[in-house]
Amino acid sequence: xxxxxxxxxxxxxxxxxxxxxxxxxxxxxxxxxxxxxxxxxxxxxxxxxxxxxxxxxxxxxxxxxxxxxxxxxxxxxxxxxxxxxxxxxxxxxxxxxxxxxxxxxxxxxxxxxxxxxxxxxxxxxxxxxxxxxxxxxxxxxxxxxxxxxxxxxxxxxxxxxxxxxxxxxxxxxxxxxxxxxxxxxxxxxxxxxxxxxxxxxxxxxxxxxxxxxxxxxxxxxxxxxxxxxxxxxxxxxxxxxxxxxxxxxxxxxxxxxxxxxxxxxxxxxxxxxxxxxxxxxxxxxxxxxxxxxxxxxxxxxxxxxxxxxxxxxxxxxxxxxxxxxxxxxxxxxxxxxxxxxxxxxxxxxxxxxxxxxxxxxxxxxxxxxxxxxxxxxxxxxxxxxxxxxxxxxxxxxxxxxxxxxxxxxxxxxxxxxxxxxxxxxxxxxxxxxxxxxxxxxxxxxxxxxxxxxxxxxxxxxxxxxxxxxxxxxxxxxxxxxxxxxxxxxxxxxxxxxxxxxxxxxxxxxxxxxxxxxxxxxxxxxxxxxxxxxxxxxxxxxxxxxxxxxxxxxxxxxxxxxxxxxxxxxxxxxxxxxxxxxxxxxxxxxxxxxxxxxxxxxxxxxxxxxxxxxxxxxxxxxxxxxxxxxxxxxxxxxxxxxxxxxxxxxxxxxxxxxx
DNA sequence: GCCCCGGTTGGGTCT
DNA sequence: GAGACCCAACCGGGG
Numbered sequence: 001x002x003x004x005x006x007x008x009x010x011x012x013x014x015x016x017x018x019x020x021x022x023x024x025x026x027x028x029x030x031x032x033x034x035x036x037x038x039x040x041x042x043x044x045x046x047x048x049x050x051x052x053x054x055x056x057x058x059x060x061x062x063x064x065x066x067x068x069x070x071x072x073x074x075x076x077x078x079x080x081x082x083x084x085x086x087x088x089x090x091x092x093x094x095x096x097x098x099x100x101x102x103x104x105x106x107x108x109x110x111x112x113x114x115x116x117x118x119x120x121x122x123x124x125x126x127x128x129x130x131x132x133x134x135x136x137x138x139x140x141x142x143x144x145x146x147x148x149x150x151x152x153x154x155x156x157x158x159x160x161x162x163x164x165x166x167x168x169x170x171x172x173x174x175x176x177x178x179x180x181x182x183x184x185x186x187x188x189x190x191x192x193x194x195x196x197x198x199x200x201x202x203x204x205x206x207x208x209x210x211x212x213x214x215x216x217x218x219x220x221x222x223x224x225x226x227x228x229x230x231x232x233x234x235x236x237x238x239x240x241x242x243x244x245x246x247x248x249x250x251x252x253x254x255x256x257x258x259x260x261x262x263x264x265x266x267x268x269x270x271x272x273x274x275x276x277x278x279x280x281x282x283x284x285x286x287x288x289x290x291x292x293x294x295x296x297x298x299x300x301x302x303x304x305x306x307x308x309x310x311x312x313x314x315x316x317x318x319x320x321x322x323x324x325x326x327x328x329x330x331x332x333x334x335x336x337x338x339x340x341x342x343x344x345x346x347x348x349x350x351x352x353x354x355x356x357x358x359x360x361x362x363x364x365x366x367x368x369x370x371x372x373x374x375x376x377x378x379x380x381x382x383x384x385x386x387x388x389x390x391x392x393x394x395x396x397x398x399x400x401x402x403x404x405x406x407x408x409x410x411x412x413x414x415x416x417x418x419x420x421x422x423x424x425x426x427x428x429x430x431x432x433x434x435x436x437x438x439x440x441x442x443x444x445x446x447x448x449x450x451x452x453x454x455x456x457x458x459x460x461x462x463x464x465x466x467x468x469x470x471x472x473x474x475x476x477x478x479x480x481x482x483x484x485x486x487x488x489x490x491x492x493x494x495x496x497x498x499x500x501x502x503x504x505x506x507x508x509x510x511x512x513x514x515x516x517x518x519x520x521x522x523x524x525x526x527x528x529x530x531x532x533x534x535x536x537x538x539x540x541x542x543x544x545x546x547x548x549x550x551x552x553x554x555x556x557x558x559x560x561x562x563x564x565x566x567x568x569x570x571x572x573x574x575x576x577x578x579x580x581x582x583x584x585x586x587x588x589x590x591x592x593x594x595x596x597x598x599x600x601x602x603x604x605x606x607x608x609x610x611x612x613x614x615x616x617x618x619x620x621x622x623x624x625x626x627x628x629x630x631x632x633x634x635x636x637x638x639x640x641x642x643x644x645x646x647x648x649x650x651x652x653x654x655x656x657x658x
Numbered sequence: 659g660c661c662c663c664g665g666t667t668g669g670g671t672c673t
Numbered sequence: 674g675a676g677a678c679c680c681a682a683c684c685g686g687g688g
Contacts, residue, residue: 164685165666276667324666333666419667426668470683474668481668555681562683 013109014042016192018102020095020113021048021088022121022298024144025071026253027078029181029301032142036112037185039140043192045106046079046088048072049095050235052203053120055220059209059446062237063247063414064293067449070251071297072234078253083188089232092221096124097201100131106192112140114298117150117342118453119349147302147335148175150342161348161356162339163468165324168332171339181304194232200225209377216241247414247449249290256294263289264308271316274325280419281486283409283494288417292450295334306331337458340467347568349457350375350438351466354568358466359578360561362429362436364390379439389433392544393424394443396496397529399543402482402508403427405495412495414449423476425463430554431475432547437464465558472558475551479508498523498538511542 019036027033036044054060060068076088091098102108111132116125125141132139143149148171154160156174157167172178202221208214218241219228226232228239237245264270278287294300309327313320323329340348340356347354352368352375363386366375381387392398396407406420416424421444427433428440437460444460445451461467482491489507493500499510501521506513510525518524522538529541564581572578 166686274666278667280667326666329666422667431668465683469665470685471665471668472683473681474683476668480670484668558683 015039015109016043016107017041017110017112018045018047018108020111021046021075022113022116023296024114024298025075026299026301027075028184028253028257029304030114031144031182032112032114033185034182035140035142039110041189044189045191046086048088048090049098050090050092050220052094055240056205056208056210059442061210061414061446062213062242062245063447064449064451065237065240065242066245066247067249067251067293068297069234069236071253071299074252074254074299076234079188082185083190085190086188087232088234089194090227090234091225091232092227093201093225094203096127099128100135101198103132103135103137105196105198108137110138110140114144115141115149116145117338119341119346122345145298146338147178147306147331148172150335150338153335153339154343157339159343161343162336163356165332165336168336168339172335178306179303181301181307196225213243214241215243246412249293249413249415249449251293251297251299253299256291256300259289259291259294260300260305260308264312267312267316270309270312270327271318271320273327274321275330275418276325278417279485280417280423281482281491283491286417290415296450296452302331302334334455337454340458341454346374349453351568353574356467357461357568358561359566359568359570359573360466360558361578361582362434364435364439366436366438375438379436386433386435389544390428390435390439392529393428393433397541399511399529399541400478401489401492401496401499401510403478405492408495410447414447421459422463423478423481425460426476427478429464430472430558432478432545432550432554434554434557437461437466473555475555478547483508496540498540510540
């Protein structure tokens with residue numbers, strides 16, 4: 001970070017400042033924005049760099065893009081309200097190349113932005129900072145995304161990732177008090193001349209991991225730096241070639257602050273909130289306040305949230321709930337995951353080479369680029385059955401209505417309740433399909449409007465019992481857990497409409513519905529869900545697996561994996577000899593040597609030239625192939641996503657032909 | 659090193 | 674319907 005030398009205000013060369021908006025799309029409580037205004041700039045350029053990484057490589061479905069666009073429009077109109085000459089300047093180019101050119105063109109003296117500890121953001125920002133400093137520009141970076149600066153938290157945790165609430169709370173205490181929110185600025189300086197005389201760097205659009213969500217031509221970089229209207233306007237989904245968003249949830253700081261008002265005006269709700277007691281089956285309205293996407297985009301400050309809740313607690317006469325289940329507890333968990341990610345970097349988002357992620361020989365393991373040590377976005381199909389489980393899980397046609405309703409709500413609305421996420425994540429990994437948590441994390445990354453890399457990765461590790469949590473014998477039932485919350489199955493009737501007239505007695509287990517009742521409900525329980533109708537009769541699939549049997553298979557597998565005590569960075573995981581440590585040599589669950597990182601190396605060597613000397617070179621003898629997940633770029637927010645080869649469709653076709 | 663306890667959110671059975 | 678207890682047994686943290 002650059003030394004923070006402030007120029008004196010009587011300097012005739014008053015600061016010319018770029019304020020770079022990122023995951024801080026708000027004007028309230030923004031330490032970085034205050035730092036920019038404290039410079040008393042003569043001109044202030046509020047910019048957003050339309051980063052091709054976000055457009056093509058990160059997996060962002062149309063719902064999250066829409067939420068981002070909402071946030072950008074809202075912040076832009078707030079800027080205009082403070083100064084009619086101001087607005088958000090959205091510039092279509094990667095920041096690494098764009099910002100150095102802007103510095104020159106606009107004679108910039110200071111670059112100011114909020115710290116981002118995500119793995120990609122760190123590498124991107126390093127390049128930008130270096131280029132800016134080389135150009136003689138002061139770079140000012142302020143922490144503002146979390147309760148405490150995540151790097152400070154890590155430092156106070158002995159340089160280690162925060163892997164428990166105890167560690168986070170102890171480290172946070174040492175860092176100091178949670179900062180009080182800063183007020184929204186009352187005025188803004190003018191922007192300078194926005195003329196751009198340089199050429200636009202057109203990014204490489206391939207691989208395009210959002211391509212499955214596009215219906216029209218992707219035109220993000222087609223109209224030059226300032227967009228189709230030459231006005232630096234916020235892009236539209238049409239410009240991105242994306243399908244229309246289906247989420248009912250709206251982005252923007254105004255929306256976020258209004259939700260916060262509603263929540264904190266209800267002192268009883270705010271003070272006695274206990275997450276495990278909120279229902280995952282509630283909809284319209286849901287049982288929680290849906291601030292998570294606003295925290296992700298920064299349209300809501302987490303410290304504003306903290307202190308507004310504290311104010312309610314201060315005035316509350318009854319017995320308030322406590323962390324970790326209280327509202328404060330939820331915010332603390334977020335900081336815990338940020339503290340884990342800040343310490344571990346790219347490796348946090350994958351099993352391979354992750355010192356804090358337990359090795360389990362899951363099905364469909366990620367492929368690894370041995371040069372970088374990072375996962376590539378492709379995965380190994382070690383088992384055809386597991387691949388089918390995964391596809392049916394992702395598409396919401398497992399034959400378990402509770403799971404399918406949640407997965408369909410996720411796809412439509414971009415949000416499901418935390419406990420719903422627990423249900424589907426447990427089912428995919430340790431409590432059903434025995435598929436790698438990295439596959440599930442990638443699907444969530446695509447579909448969630450509140451996708452926060454640190455929290456998503458952390459929660460998937462939690463649920464799969466590979467980090468943070470280890471009681472794998474506590475397993476969610478795809479039938480009983482939903483029933484506990486919603487006896488009548490109204491949630492299922494809403495999101496799996498083909499079952500809407502099935503009697504409550506069978507709604508969680510429709511395969512038990514007598515034929516006469518199926519006829520009355522105008523649905524037939526048949527097939528695998530790939531066909532919606534048989535003539536005029538709606539179809540809903542039979543369950544794709546015997547849950548009670550699979551639960552035992554998974555628990556036995558987890559026990560074996562815990563017994564061998566391997567982590568992602570263990571020698572045996574990295575050199576592929578891990579399978580020797582399992583009684584069945586990994587033959588049982590993993591179908592032999594094809595599973596796990598060791599199994600991926602053989603395939604990978606072909607691509608990277610590491611032909612010889614690598615142990616455990618393994619081909620796929622029965623013709624299974626490596627595939628890239630649909631719309632996936634890998635890495636659960638972690639990997640570099642540079643390699644993209646086969647397609648899922650290809651693999652499905654191959655499977656059908658066999 | 660050992661023991662004990664607690665761990666945001668399990669399920670099933672019994673009283 | 675709520676609460677106690679068991680199931681089989683994980684980890685980390687504190688004494």
